[in-house]
Amino acid sequence: MSPSTDLLQGTLDLLVLKVLARDSTHGWGIAQRILEVSREVLAVNQGSLYPALHRLEDRGWVTGSWGITENNRRARYYQLTSAGRRQLELERGEWNRFSGAVEAILRSA
């Protein structure tokens, strides 16, 4: 099965926030982490990822700062802010409600 790249609108934000909740990392790290955890199902499109990161930064949910990778390369690390943490909780709840609803329909219909 080839990795799906069509993430639902808004879902990418949720995934990014979730990944950053564990650890702050750079864009590549976020994409890799999503791929890994989803067992190669969800491959994030870079064309969406970087604008999404900038958008999240704009809203104050994440902050970016320059750091050094383990390979001694300069990279922009993204970090969840406390507002971002709250947003994650919120979006997670929303997602649960949404997926539960879809599940219910699929089961009954």
Place this chain on the structure above:
Amino acid sequence: MRRLFRLATGRSTSDEDFAAEAKLHVDLRTQELIEGGMSPAAAREAASRHFGDLERISRSCREIDQNRERSMRRTELFQELRHDVRFAYRTLVRSPAFTVVAILTLALGIGATAAMFTVVNGVLLRPLPYPNAPGLVLVWTTPKSSPGVEWPFAAGNFLDLRNESRVLEHVSAFRARSFILTSDGNSELLEGARVTAGFFEALGMQPLLGRTIATEDDRAGAPHVVLLGYGLWQRRFGGDPNILGQLVALNDSSYQVVGVMPKGFAFPRGAELPSGLGFPGRSELWIPMAFLPADAENRGSQNLAVVGLLKSGRTVEDARADIALFWRGLIQRVPPLAEVLSPLVVALQDDATHGIRRSLIVLLGAVAFLLLIACANVSNLLLTRSTARHREVAIRVALGAGNRRLARQFLVENLLLALAGGACGVLLAVAGKGALFGMLPGHLPRVDDITVDWSVLALMLGIVIVAGIAFGITTAAHMTRSDHSEVLRGTGKSSVGRAHRRTRQGLIVAEVALSFILLAGAAALGRSFIVLQRVQSGMDSQGVFTAQLILPLTETFDPARDPPRWARFFREITDRLATRPGVIAAGAVTALPLSGAWESTGFSIEGRPAAEPGQTPIAQYAGVSDGYFRALRIPLRSGRFFGAEERRDSATSMIISESMAARYFPGENPIGRRIKAFFPFALEIVGVVGDVRQTTLDSPIVPSIYFPLAEYPAPNMSIVVRSQQDARALESLLREVLKEVDPGIPLSRPETMLDVLAGSLAQQRFSLILLAFFACAALGLATVGIYGVIANVVSGRTRELGIRLALGAEPKAVRLLVLRDGLVLSGLGVVIGGLGAMALGRVLASLVYAVNPVDPLALACVAVLLLGVGTAASILPALRAMRIDPIAALRAE
């Protein structure tokens, strides 16, 4: 979102950031692919392809970043502004003495300006409250003997004007009329007007209910109809919505209500019209004026006020030319008119205010001076404070605050200060409005139209902003110009001082000069007022009570029945009053002295050649009962007062005034001579009495004729009663007697004669009190200002003075040095102010009575006062200078 520091912003940073991020991403992917077994070149190529369109992604990132940048910049500006305001507030609160003094000073200046402008705005600037106000003109006649005096129109001439005017439309006549309204056994005196059809159309007024006066109403014999004013409708009829068609009893006949006028409408209002015509303060009801065929031929009784509306596009000048042309035609038909009268066309708006315009403009100018002085004082305070704040500013500059940032800070601070002062001032004006309006002369035109409206608030806000910006600029200029590093090293104190001191001294000189002008003006008005009060009114007002009684006029006037009835009524009232205990004398007069009501007539002396055309002598006249002269203690110069001889139904005598005797019978005995005046026959002079000021105290004495009541009865007369007790106690007595004689007649305008006297000076008193208040406030502010500057000079010169003292200067000499500073400043101000006062003296000329507005003595007094104040204000600093300890002074630096 708060940035700790800012890097260069814009496209490049954002793009570079993204390029670096993208490169890392691609590199890491390439490495992964190589580890997976791909050749490096293929791996890089695959990774790049996989990443996608770099440029597109970069662009969307950039857009997001720019949005954020913009909103951050906005927030930052707002935060900085909030920070500025908070900082300014803290700075102001930290020096409460300075802040309170500055705010109070501004509040005084702005409050006085707001109050004064409110009055000026209501009286002079706002259009009269009639829709057609800008196009309304009044057409008067004016006697050749005293041009400019506004006389009414005769019915015949008015009818011709109405037909022939080409520039005016809705030409209509109106005339004051009192009514006695009787309902449920209560009678009330109401003041209103008789008006011709077209009157309301000219004004542009629509009725609230019903209709106005129509053409069919003003024909002779038309049914009686009446229009009610809003207040009357509410008061007497409870605002009854079914009032239309009801009948009301007015002057013993019944009138059908056809309409109600909207709230506030009260034209004709007496104060807007010449005072001699007896218009009430506010009109409350209107009935049609019907003309009889005979009226068309009446060219001689000038008794109608005429109003018209300029046709669109026409000016008052056009109306003037048109009516002059009309008048030439009229003279052809009625040649005798040419001798006595010419027409006078005045815009209603101008006529309404011409009496007080000058005073109000002068007072507004005066208050502007006060405002300038207040601002100068606050600038002075700010400059003093800025010297003290140099260190603070220097530290902030050292920490990286730019000039622009500093300037903005000062601007915010001063705007805040000015706003606080302005707000206090407007509150002060609103609170003090009651006191100010209470002081307004009762006959000030348009008192009803005065309110604090948006234009007042807008002007005050404008003044506040201009003042705040000016203060900010002054402070900022002084702050940013100085050498901050010197200040920090503690040596720069005197280097900024000089320009600084010059500005402050200039401000003081200006303050003193402006105060001088205000004081000189107040002195001139004050002297004029004293002179006016010393003017002999010609009567003794102490202990006299007066009230007007108005007998109802029925529609059909019967010369055989009515006048004798009037005469009997007033004789009955005065006779009964005279017999009451405590009453010394009681009388009645058609025109109460100093009340502004007067009438004039031409006359001729029997046995003398007729006067040249246009040279007919004129005298004012009044009808009086026999107790009148005794009640007002008007002295008898020769002959006798009216007595029993004049009690017959037709008398043959008259009394003339002293000035009339002196002017027309020099060196002769006028007693026994006969004069033909007002009546077609001559009357014999039986007495000469002292002169009385009829219209106002400052109007010249006019020759006067008194007719006995029997010969000149009138339906409305003023009663005057003199008693040994308090004059006020006489009101109840008068009411008692009136009830005995005719309970249906109401009492109007009851007051003591002293109140009448005071009322005639109300306008002068108003101007004087205000100008004196402004001048005193200015003097106070200037004193504080001089003190502040001199004290500051002394503290700035502590070192120098200390050296002088150390070198053996006498403390006295040091004191003199400081006093001289104060004297020089106030002296300069006095010289400039003196020149200003002389230049502006002309403005005051029309406001003062029998006084030179640029009186050298008064100017000298003001100069001495200001120099004295300047010296007094420098005494404290001078004493401090004397006591400077030279050692401490030298060490302190």
